[in-house]
Amino acid sequence: MRYCKKPVAVEAVRWFKNGDHPDDGKETFTDDDGTHLYGGKVVRRYRHPEHSGLSMCDQCGVKMHYHGWLDTLEGGQVVCPGDWIITVEGEMCLCKPRVFDAMYEPMEVDDNG
Numbered sequence: 001m002r003y004c005k006k007p008v009a010v011e012a013v014r015w016f017k018n019g020d021h022p023d024d025g026k027e028t029f030t031d032d033d034g035t036h037l038y039g040g041k042v043v044r045r046y047r048h049p050e051h052s053g054l055s056m057c058d059q060c061g062v063k064m065h066y067h068g069w070l071d072t073l074e075g076g077q078v079v080c081p082g083d084w085i086i087t088v089e090g091e092m093c094l095c096k097p098r099v100f101d102a103m104y105e106p107m108e109v110d111d112n113g
Helices: 097-103
Strands: 011-014 028-031 034-037 043-045 068-070 077-079 084-088 091-095
Touching: 068 091, 077 091, 084 097, 091 097
Parallel strands: none
Antiparallel strands: 011 084, 028 034, 043 068, 068 077, 084 091
């Protein structure tokens, strides 16, 4: 049996760096290296005790220092620069750009949402 995905409107934000999600907050701190954003409220900075921030991501080839972390019902996911954060009925999930482009297209929204 085959199925077709039901049309569902989603909110989506493309993430490239810490602070990109509009609900992340913009609080900063200053250290010897300059001013930086604190970890986001939605997408936090990726940190793992067993992985150096200088190691390369297996999925995108970018240093792990430039990645984020999204808490999900399944435990959480690494967010690569360029990934989409989708909100459906209050739940947030990650979507890779090629999948997002294949499944979603912009829709016009009137003043009533």
